[in-house]
Amino acid sequence: MWRNIASNALSLSIVALIVLGGVIGWGKREYVAEGPLETAICLKVETGSNFTRVSEALDAQGAISSPSIFRMGADYSGKATELKAGSFLVEEHASMEEIVDIVTRGGASTCGTEVVYRIGVNAAEYQVRELDPATQSFNLVAEFDPDVEAPADYTRVRGQPDTRYRVAIAEGATSWQIVDALNKVEFLSGEITEVPPEGMLAPDSYEMRPGDDRADLIARMRASQEERLAAAWEARDPDVPYESPEEALVMASIVEKETGVPEERGQVASVFVNRLEQGMRLQTDPTVIYGITRGQGVLGRGLRQSELRAETPYNTYVISGLPPTPIANPGMASIEAALNPDTTDYLFFVADGTGGHAFAQTLEEHNRNVARWREIEAERANQ
Incomplete structure (x- = not known):
């Protein structure tokens, strides 16, 4: 009899272990599986909160399938004491494992x-x-x-x-x-x-x-x-006419101030590079304006003829080559355009009425573009 009892007890223990193993396996699969959240949410974790409160908040918002598995997963992974305060973006269908990582990772809040x-x-x-x-x-x-x-x-x-x-x-x-x-x-x-x-x-x-x-x-x-x-200088076109990265930065600042249209930066840079290579003056208004304001605010008016004729280090209608310093802080796109300009024969450009510019190879073509721009200005003034 005792042998039968022992045998039955052993059998029950084995069954219990099998069931327990199955439950643990199921819990692990649930923990890493795609979550039920249909739409991303912003989860706010208050200072002094704990995983019980966080799991209840997530359950209430339909972000997890089991608060208890969520908490056990945090315990098992050793992250139960690493909860961070903040507001965190929880993407749709995020797994419980991913959410635990989000709220314990630290760093700046990701939503809110x-x-x-x-x-x-x-x-x-x-x-x-x-x-x-x-x-x-x-x-x-x-x-x-x-x-x-x-x-x-x-x-x-x-x-x-x-x-x-x-x-x-x-x-x-x-x-x-x-x-x-x-x-x-x-x-x-x-x-x-x-x-x-x-x-x-x-x-x-x-x-x-x-x-x-x-x-x-x-x-x-x-x-x-x-x-x-430094990175842009290393990757520069070897034919650009600058003797130093500082000169390239000057050109980049001019390109930055001459156009707000991203796809034009390479063309604008090509105009100024072509002018430098042919010994022409740059003749760009932003440098003249910088010479007047020294970058301290906006000029707020048009340039006067006397200012365009005055010989100053920044008046590129009078001086040859580049001005002595940049005239603004250029972004990466303008730096790259200055160091790898488009290959064109353009020497001129003028506003075209769309926010961009009309480019020209010859003065005759440029004068026609200027005439069209004057017509556009006149039409707008009469509206």
């Missing part, structure tokens, strides 16, 4: 509220934006000038720990404009007392944290521009 301080060529502004997780596009909540009182929408999100911050620099902004605007950023610290060399600040979008030092941001911009320029 974003404050962007935009520095353009004409002005700077704050933007408060909210990410729509379903479309992964931002909805503008508020925008305002740094010199006016901040609206309630900004004040509301300013103290939230999961609010993200960025400083976005537009291509073509001058170093003075960037420094002037950065010294007005409310969420940064320190003060920039010296304007960096023109052209040496990389236009880009920079992730920031409240209290970050302005000088550190300037250092990041300079390091990035130096890296970009």
Whole structure:
């Protein structure tokens, strides 16, 4: 009898182990399997939260199939104590394993509220934006000038720990404009007392944290521009007529200020390169304007004939070759265009009324393009 009892007990133990193994295997498969979420969501994890609360929130939003498997998976992977506070984008059909990785990885929040301080060529502004997780596009909540009182929408999100911050620099902004605007950023610290060399600040979008030092941001911009320029110089067309990367940067800044149409940059660069190679003057208005303003704001009017005739280091209607320094901070596309311009015979260009330019090889053809542009200007003035 005892032998039968022992045999039955052993059989039951084996069955139990098989069942347990099956359950564990099923749980593992559920943990790594595609999740039930039909539309991406923004998951907010509060400071001091835990995996129980997170699993309940995910279950309520239909993002996981089993809160208990979610928690056990976090325990088994050794991540149960690594939960990070913030707002995190959970993609549709994300597995429980992927979600655990998202909320324990750390770093900046990936969705929710974003404050962007935009520095353009004409002005700077704050933007408060909210990410729509379903479309992964931002909805503008508020925008305002740094010199006016901040609206309630900004004040509301300013103290939230999961609010993200960025400083976005537009291509073509001058170093003075960037420094002037950065010294007005409310969420940064320190003060920039010296304007960096023109052209040496990389236009880009920079992730920031409240209290970050302005000088550190300037250092990041300079390091990035130096890296970009060095890489482009190494990959340059060997026939470009520059003696140094600094000269290429001057040309890139002129290209940046002459066109906002991306596909035209190579053509515009080719015009100026062709002029340099033929000993012609560059004759470009943006350099003359920089000589007047020194990059400190916008001229706000047309150039006078006296200014076009004045002999200054930046008046390319009078001087030969390049001006002594860049006239703005060019983006990577303009740097690449300056160092690898299109191969053309163009020597002239003028606005064509579409936002782009009409290019010409001869002065006669250029004069016809200018005449057409004057007609367009006259028609617009009479509308």
